[in-house]
Amino acid sequence: MKNIVKILLADDDMEDRFIMQDAFAAINLSEVPLLVEDGEKALEYLADTHASAGVMPSLVVLDLNMPRLSGTQTLRELKSKDAYKDIPVIIFSSSLNVIEMHECKQLGALSYMVKPFTYEEYLLSAQHFYDFCLKKHSFPEFNSLINNFK
Amino acid sequence: MQEITRITLETDMDLVLVHKRIMKLGELAELSLASQTTFATAVSEVSRHVLEYGYNAVLILAVSTDIKEPEQYLIAKVLDGNLNLTEKINENLVYARRLVDRFSLECGDKGLEIMLEYRIPGIQKIHSSKIRKWISSFSMELPASPYDEIKRKNRQLQELAERLKESETQYREVTNALPLMIFSVNYEGKVIYANSWMKSFTGYDIQELNDSKWRPVIRKELFTSAWEYWQLHRITNRPLKKELELKSHVTQEYIWHLLSLAPIVSENGETTHWIGSLVDIHAQKVMEQALRDNKELHETKLLLEEKIKELNRSNQELEQFAYAASHDLQEPLRKIVYYSDYLSRYYIEEIDEKGKLYFNNMIGASQRMTQLIHDLLNFSTIYRDNLHLVKTDMNALAEEAMNDLEIAIKAKSVHIDVAPLPMLSVYPMQMRQLFHNLLSNAIKFSDEQRPPEVKVYATMEGKQIQLIFEDNGVGFEEKYLDKMFSLFQRLHSREKYAGTGIGLAMCKKIADLHNGFITASSEPGRGAKFILTLPLVA
Numbered sequence: 001m002k003n004i005v006k007i008l009l010a011d012d013d014m015e016d017r018f019i020m021q022d023a024f025a026a027i028n029l030s031e032v033p034l035l036v037e038d039g040e041k042a043l044e045y046l047a048d049t050h051a052s053a054g055v056m057p058s059l060v061v062l063d064l065n066m067p068r069l070s071g072t073q074t075l076r077e078l079k080s081k082d083a084y085k086d087i088p089v090i091i092f093s094s095s096l097n098v099i100e101m102h103e104c105k106q107l108g109a110l111s112y113m114v115k116p117f118t119y120e121e122y123l124l125s126a127q128h129f130y131d132f133c134l135k136k137h138s139f140p141e142f143n144s145l146i147n148n149f150k
Numbered sequence: 151m152q153e154i155t156r157i158t159l160e161t162d163m164d165l166v167l168v169h170k171r172i173m174k175l176g177e178l179a180e181l182s183l184a185s186q187t188t189f190a191t192a193v194s195e196v197s198r199h200v201l202e203y204g205y206n207a208v209l210i211l212a213v214s215t216d217i218k219e220p221e222q223y224l225i226a227k228v229l230d231g232n233l234n235l236t237e238k239i240n241e242n243l244v245y246a247r248r249l250v251d252r253f254s255l256e257c258g259d260k261g262l263e264i265m266l267e268y269r270i271p272g273i274q275k276i277h278s279s280k281i282r283k284w285i286s287s288f289s290m291e292l293p294a295s296p297y298d299e300i301k302r303k304n305r306q307l308q309e310l311a312e313r314l315k316e317s318e319t320q321y322r323e324v325t326n327a328l329p330l331m332i333f334s335v336n337y338e339g340k341v342i343y344a345n346s347w348m349k350s351f352t353g354y355d356i357q358e359l360n361d362s363k364w365r366p367v368i369r370k371e372l373f374t375s376a377w378e379y380w381q382l383h384r385i386t387n388r389p390l391k392k393e394l395e396l397k398s399h400v401t402q403e404y405i406w407h408l409l410s411l412a413p414i415v416s417e418n419g420e421t422t423h424w425i426g427s428l429v430d431i432h433a434q435k436v437m438e439q440a441l442r443d444n445k446e447l448h449e450t451k452l453l454l455e456e457k458i459k460e461l462n463r464s465n466q467e468l469e470q471f472a473y474a475a476s477h478d479l480q481e482p483l484r485k486i487v488y489y490s491d492y493l494s495r496y497y498i499e500e501i502d503e504k505g506k507l508y509f510n511n512m513i514g515a516s517q518r519m520t521q522l523i524h525d526l527l528n529f530s531t532i533y534r535d536n537l538h539l540v541k542t543d544m545n546a547l548a549e550e551a552m553n554d555l556e557i558a559i560k561a562k563s564v565h566i567d568v569a570p571l572p573m574l575s576v577y578p579m580q581m582r583q584l585f586h587n588l589l590s591n592a593i594k595f596s597d598e599q600r601p602p603e604v605k606v607y608a609t610m611e612g613k614q615i616q617l618i619f620e621d622n623g624v625g626f627e628e629k630y631l632d633k634m635f636s637l638f639q640r641l642h643s644r645e646k647y648a649g650t651g652i653g654l655a656m657c658k659k660i661a662d663l664h665n666g667f668i669t670a671s672s673e674p675g676r677g678a679k680f681i682l683t684l685p686l687v688a
Contacts, residue, residue, distance in 0.1 A: 013481075015485060019488065094477070094480050094481050094484055095477055095480055095527060115484060116488075117484055117487045117488060117491070117520070118487070118488060118491040118492075119488065119491055119492045119495060120491075120495075122488075
């Protein structure tokens with residue numbers, strides 16, 4: 001059962017990718033994350049998997065500041081394709097402002113998360129991503145996030 | 151009656167003239183020689199008496215012209231200024247009375263008037279054209295004697311002098327009545343003549359102005375240069391025009407005048423003196439100045455607007471820079487925090503005590519920096535763009551801020567008393583941040599000596615509202631007031647109170663954002679009072 005859940009994570013920061021991989025491994029889910037280094041690679045992966053009728057990811061997690069294709073640009077591309085526009089997207093960034101939030105919400109992202117500061121929090125984030133795919137966890141919606149933003 | 155000629159009676163010689171003239175008039179009027187002599191004798195007698203006792207006497211020879219009268223008369227009228235003459239001569243005129251057809255003697259205010267009339271024979275009226283001929287024949291008459299000649303010239307001179315005097319008086323009256331100074335000056339610049347306006351305006355007469363060299367009426371700083379200017383100019387012998395200020399003795403104000411001077415050159419080419427005028431041009435000067443000021447003001451305004459634009463641009467750039475910088479700084483910091491957290495969790499037992507201390511210090515430092523960047527990021531995102539004023543319940547904002555601070559409030563058992571606050575048009579998120587920061591400070595700087603209490607209330611100050619946050623904490627010295635609201639300024643050591651020095655700077659920025667201002671008052675150990683003043687926005 002576990003093996004059919006795939007989460008596609010795009011982040012240009014190698015350390016962050018490593019930490020994320022480590023976190024998933026720590027909760028015995030090292031097969032779940034598919035880590036790519038930027039938006040282009042994420043779109044390529046989706047296209048290839050779709051073409052070869054492979055297992056499409058249940059969730060896409062996008063960093064915002066990435067070279068070449070940024071998180072928002074990737075999000076826009078992703079949501080414009082019928083084949084993957086229904087895959088939920090979570091924005092995963094070290095910080096973002098209200099304008100970026102509004103933009104992501106408008107482009108169809110499901111939610112947004114600030115990158116954690118501790119190992120414990122990383123483990124929790126990995127678990128939440130996975131649970132979400134099993135519909136055991138839900139993320140706060142953008143509207144409430146924007147309202148809480150100080 | 152129509153006057154033909156007149157003779158002043160001054161000396162005995164005049165009696166001869168009187169006789170001659172009457173004989174001539176009689177001849178012109180076609181009187182017989184006997185009649186001429188009779189009339190002349192009568193008038194001569196009167197004249198002789200008047201000459202003897204009278205004063206300023208004059209004899210007027212005339213012809214009656216009353217058309218209602220059937221007959222015409224030659225008239226000899228003697229006027230005399232001596233009022234007491236009547237009695238003295240009355241008896242002596244018996245003979246004269248008998249010689250003429252009519253005789254009258256009247257005494258008026260100005261003196262005695264004796265009139266002798268002699269009827270002109272014939273029924274023909276004497277035309278006015280004929281009378282004119284008579285008048286001119288008398289005025290053209292050749293002098294009867296050298297005495298007559300001198301007398302006549304003398305009279306002409308006197309008349310001329312009279313006319314000249316009259317003309318000069320008239321001229322003087324005109325120039326004196328003008329509200330401008332007309333004057334003449336010599337080579338030294340001394341006033342020779344001036345109309346009365348010069349004294350009316352300056353309050354000084356010619357003598358005083360010359361003695362003081364005009365010092366009291368010229369601006370002190372221009373006194374020397376004004377006279378130097380005159381000394382340089384006078385050798386050119388050319389007209390001069392110059393604007394200068396003169397002090398009015400009535401208002402004691404300096405009034406702008408236009409000085410015009412022109413040299414008067416004599417026949418041999420020398421400048422004898424200068425004549426000139428000083429005209430009040432103050433209104434014109436004030437107008438010019440106003441126009442100039444207006445222009446300058448306009449230019450300054452444009453310059454100012456340009457500066458404001460520049461300032462806004464640079465401010466915005468700075469905010470964007472602060473945002474970008476703190477955003478990028480956060481990234482490596484997050485890694486430091488992450489790795490040190492990881493290391494402390496799994497490897498802390500493998501290092502010695504000193505290593506542990508240093509390690510914990512490092513974690514503390516990285517956490518402080520995280521807070522600093524977090525605050526800086528918040529600070530840099532406070533600007534008016536994309537913000538809208540919303541009518542907000544201040545009590546609700548206070549409630550929310552207190553909820554956020556719940557843990558700290560409970561930990562220190564702080565009693566917070568929030569009075570009913572008004573609804574205000576504010577930027578809600580920013581205002582909540584301000585409430586949060588001020589309440590957080592009040593909790594943080596509580597005094598251990600007494601149970602911490604915080605009061606929040608509002609007062610109206612004209613068209614402004616004041617929100618007051620009052621605590622009974624440790625307080626501060628008011629000399630640090632300005633410093634307190636600046637970015638990164640802290641009044642306490644980090645060991646005593648944690649903090650980034652951004653909280654109050656943020657409050658100030660939020661107050662500015664609402665076109666209000668924030669200040670505080672305190673005494674060390676007596677608590678502090680933070681006062682936010684906001685304009686009432688409808």
